[in-house]
Structures are given as C-alpha cells and as structure tokens.
Amino acid sequence: MDHNEIDNLDFVERYLMGGLMPDEIVRFEEHFVACPRCVEQLRTTEDFMKGIRLAAATQAVPSGWFLSRISVHRLILAGISLLLLICTGIWIGFREMRLRSEANQAKGEMAQLAAHAEEERLASKAAAEESRASEAKLQATIEGLTAQIAARERTIKSLKTDTAMRIAALAEPPPFSLQAEERSVSFNFKPKEIKLKTVRASFQIAFGLEGVTYLREYCVSAFNSSGKEVDEKKCGLTPKGLDVVCPFKSASFRNGFYRFEVEGLKNDGSWQSVGTYPCRIIRTGIRRP
Amino acid sequence: MSIAPVNNDRQLAELVKQAHDGDPRAEEEIIRRHKDGVSIIIGRIVQNSSSTEDISQETFLKVLEKIRCGEVREPERLSGFICSIAKNLAIEHVRKIRKLTSREDGGNAEFIPDPGQDPFTRLLEKERGSVVLRIIGEMSVKRDRDLLMRYFVAEEPKDRICSDLGLTREQFNRVVFRALQRFKELYLKFEGDHRNKN
Numbered sequence: 001m002d003h004n005e006i007d008n009l010d011f012v013e014r015y016l017m018g019g020l021m022p023d024e025i026v027r028f029e030e031h032f033v034a035c036p037r038c039v040e041q042l043r044t045t046e047d048f049m050k051g052i053r054l055a056a057a058t059q060a061v062p063s064g065w066f067l068s069r070i071s072v073h074r075l076i077l078a079g080i081s082l083l084l085l086i087c088t089g090i091w092i093g094f095r096e097m098r099l100r101s102e103a104n105q106a107k108g109e110m111a112q113l114a115a116h117a118e119e120e121r122l123a124s125k126a127a128a129e130e131s132r133a134s135e136a137k138l139q140a141t142i143e144g145l146t147a148q149i150a151a152r153e154r155t156i157k158s159l160k161t162d163t164a165m166r167i168a169a170l171a172e173p174p175p176f177s178l179q180a181e182e183r184s185v186s187f188n189f190k191p192k193e194i195k196l197k198t199v200r201a202s203f204q205i206a207f208g209l210e211g212v213t214y215l216r217e218y219c220v221s222a223f224n225s226s227g228k229e230v231d232e233k234k235c236g237l238t239p240k241g242l243d244v245v246c247p248f249k250s251a252s253f254r255n256g257f258y259r260f261e262v263e264g265l266k267n268d269g270s271w272q273s274v275g276t277y278p279c280r281i282i283r284t285g286i287r288r289p
Numbered sequence: 290m291s292i293a294p295v296n297n298d299r300q301l302a303e304l305v306k307q308a309h310d311g312d313p314r315a316e317e318e319i320i321r322r323h324k325d326g327v328s329i330i331i332g333r334i335v336q337n338s339s340s341t342e343d344i345s346q347e348t349f350l351k352v353l354e355k356i357r358c359g360e361v362r363e364p365e366r367l368s369g370f371i372c373s374i375a376k377n378l379a380i381e382h383v384r385k386i387r388k389l390t391s392r393e394d395g396g397n398a399e400f401i402p403d404p405g406q407d408p409f410t411r412l413l414e415k416e417r418g419s420v421v422l423r424i425i426g427e428m429s430v431k432r433d434r435d436l437l438m439r440y441f442v443a444e445e446p447k448d449r450i451c452s453d454l455g456l457t458r459e460q461f462n463r464v465v466f467r468a469l470q471r472f473k474e475l476y477l478k479f480e481g482d483h484r485n486k487n
C-alpha cells in the first residue's frame with residue numbers, strides 16, 4: 001500500500017467513517033500503524049470531524065455564520081417573511097419534530113445494526129486470527145520435533161563414528177608396552193600406574209625375569225581388586241631376553257586396581273611364584289585418528 | 290505521489306532481532322514507531338480514551354514478550370503482528386465490558402460508558418468545536434461550507450456532493466485539504482499552548 005492509493009481512494013476519511021471493506025481495513029491498518037504521515041492525517045481528520053459534529057449538534061453553525069453576513073435590510077425582509085410564515089412555521093415545526101424523531105429512531109436503529117455488523121466482523125476476524133495462531137503453534141511444534149530428530153540423528157552419527165574408530169583401533173597393533181618394574185608379593189606395595197591414554201585392542205606388559213631364568217615356561221594371570229581373574233592367563237616358553245612380555249586385551253580392563261601374578265615352571269615340573277605386580281589402570285581417552 | 294515506506298521490512302526485522310537479543314533501545318524504538326498508530330486502532334474499537342491507553346500498554350507488553358520468546362515468526366511483518374494483537378485485545382475488552390454492562394443494565398446496554406473525561410479532554414473537545422466554527426466563519430464561499438457539512442456530518446458520498454455542487458474531485462479535495470490545514474494550524478496551536486500550561 002502506498003500513499004497514492006491512500007490519497008486517491010480516500011482511505012483516511014473512509015476509515016474514520018467506517019466506509020472501508022474488511023480487507024482494506026487490514027491493509028490500511030498494517031500500513032498506518034507505523035506511518036507518521038498517515039497517523040497525523042488520521043488524527044487531524046478525526047479531530048476535525050469531532051469538531052464539526054459538535055458544532056453542528058449545538059446548532060452553532062448556522063446562527064454563527066449567518067448573522068455575521070446578513071445585512072440589516074435583508075434582516076427586516078426576513079422578519080416580515082418570518083411573520084407571514086409563522087402559522088405554517090408552527091405546522092412545519094410539528095411536522096419537522098415528528099420527522100426528526102422518526103429520522104433519529106431510524107438513525108439509531110441503523111447505528112445499532114452497523115455496530116452489530118462491525119462487532120460480528122471483528123469477532124469473525126478474531127476467530128480467524130485465533131485459528132491462524134493455533135496453526136502457527138502446531139507448525140512450531142512440528143519444527144521443534146524436526147529439530148530434535150535432527151539432533152538425535154547427529155548423536156547417532158557421532159556414536160557411529162566413535163564405534164567405527166574403536167573397531168578400527170581393535171585391528172591395530174598394541175601401541176606401547178610397559179615395564180612392570182616393581183615386583184611385590186604384597187598388595188600393600190605402591191601400585192604401578194598403567195595409563196591407557198590411547199585405548200587400543202591390547203596392551204603389552206613386561207615382567208623382569210632376572211634371577212629366575214632357569215624356569216622353562218611361565219604363566220601370567222591378571223586379577224581385579226575383587227580377586228576375580230580377568231582376561232586369559234598368558235603362558236609361553238621362557239624368552240631369550242630377560243623379560244616376559246604379555247599382551248592383554250584392553251577391553252577386559254576398567255579404571256581401577258589390578259594385580260598380575262607371574263608363575264614359572266621349574267625343571268622338576270612344579271610351579272614357582274615369580275612375583276605379584278600391582279597396577280592401577282587409568283583409561284584416559286579414545287584414540288582419534 | 291508515492292513515498293518510500295516508513296518502515297522498511299529489513300529494518301524491522303533487524304529491530305526484532307536486537308530486541309530478541311535483549312537490547313532495550315530496540316524495544317523502545319519498536320514502541321515509538323507504533324504507539325500512535327496502535328492507539329488509533331484501539332481507540333476506534335473501544336471508543337474510550339483511558340481504556341485505549343491501558344490496552345495500548347498491554348499490547349506492547351505482549352508484543353515484547355513474544356519477541357523475547359522468539360515467537361515472532363515473520364519479523365519483517367512486525368507491524369501487521371502488532372495490529373492483530375492490538376485488535377484482539379481491544380475486541381476482548383469490548384466483549385468483557387458488554388457482558389458486564391448488559392448484566393448490570395438487564396441486557397439493555399448498547400454502548401460502553403466512558404468513565405468521565407478529564408477537564409483537559411473536555412476543554413479540547415470544546416475547542417475543536419470552536420476552531421471548526423471559526424474556520425467555517427472564515428470561508429467566503431457557501432458551497433465550501435455545505436461541502437464540509439455534507440461530507441463530515443451527513444457522511445454523504447463524495448461523488449454525490451461533487452455532482453450536486455458541480456465540483457471535480459480535485460476541487461473537492463482542495464477544499465477539504467485547506468480546511469484541515471487551517472484546523473491543524475489553529476487547533477494544534479491551542480492544544481500545544483494548553484498542554485504546556487498543564
């Protein structure tokens with residue numbers, strides 16, 4: 001809507017006199033609500049209309065400007081005419097009173113009808129707007145749910161990526177080995193920390209065999225803090241070097257305290273304890289490619 | 290004559306965004322731009338100056354709340370959104386008052402009573418009448434006086450008045466325009482003087 005249309009089609013006056021169609025009202029209101037030019041024009045015209053109606057109602061208009069402009073001799077002529085017309089005047093007066101009262105009654109009824117029609121129109125518009133609002137609300141709910149689904153899909157995707165990385169990690173060789181330097185027979189011994197910074201499929205742990213190289217074979221078992229054996233016992237021939245190196249499955253270990261017990265097979269066929277190695281396993285993260 | 294729209298849509302959308310982000314200046318600007326228009330829309334429905342002011346405030350509270358919650362789905366159409374909230378609140382108010390008065394008056398109430406005008410409003414009303422009388426008094430052509438009375442009081446259609454008085458629409462519009470200009474000049478001066486005194 002532009003001011004050409006507003007001026008050419010008398011939107012301001014028609015709005016104030018209730019002469020616009022419902023769709024014209026909506027369009028015009030949406031325009032003028034933020035238009036200082038139209039607001040000013042509406043205010044001026046409305047004030048002027050109120051003023052001129054008040055002036056007409058108090059009947060000050062005719063007496064006010066007639067008297068100031070009628071010359072004296074015309075006034076005398078008018079007086080004579082008035083005298084001649086006095087009888088018919090009375091009759092006209094009565095008739096006018098009746099017509100006026102009928103006209104007022106009709107006008108009142110018209111005003112009531114117009115008011116009812118306007119109220120109905122506004123009410124139906126309000127209902128339409130309400131239904132539009134609930135539709136918008138529904139749309140917002142759908143959008144909210146769609147956003148939630150998208151977020152969940154993202155989570156699933158990231159979980160899938162993590163899983164894929166873990167699976168890939170399982171296939172990789174052990175990243176490091178740890179020398180379990182402290183040998184202990186008692187669990188009070190300060191445990192060695194094995195930090196599994198990058199959790200892969202397995203990790204290696206090495207045990208020194210100085211002084212017990214006469215053993216033909218060895219076995220290493222891992223126990224958790226409740227004394228339950230975890231993973232499988234690792235057994236093998238005594239290595240050529242001084243260390244027994246065993247691979248353990250990372251998945252068998254959680255954060256916590258474990259102990260590794262090493263036994264060796266003597267020449268006479270009996271088993272001898274080599275040592276108990278307390279450890280604390282700390283899993284600090286997942287390896288990213 | 291066509292002028293650029295006062296609120297370009299992008300500007301409005303930007304204001305809504307700033308208000309949503311908690312900028313109080315943006316909120317003030319939204320109110321400043323719309324408050325006069327909103328009070329005309331509400332005033333036309335409730336026909337009562339004090340209720341108009343209350344409903345206008347309620348309208349902006351609701352609008353700002355919706356903006357803060359991000360519920361304005363088309364920020365560039367904020368003006369239309371404000372209009373519909375203002376109208377709904379005004380209609381709701383009229384219904385409430387109708388129900389109330391029809392209960393009190395045994396179902397005969399057909400109008401909403403204005404709870405008494407303040408002296409200043411009464412003074413303005415009287416002055417409006419006097420200013421119009423003065424303007425009519427200043428008019429030298431009877432046809433122009435008739436035109437104003439027939440158009441604004443009797444609400445006769447413009448085309449009929451034009452054909453009765455032998456005027457073109459342009460001539461008609463000129464008469465109305467001049468009367469309104471003069472009215473604005475005299476009445477606004479009066480209103481301004483008295484507002485300053487109060």
Ligand SMILES: [Zn+2]
Nearest residue numbers: 032035037038
């Ligand atoms: Zn405008």
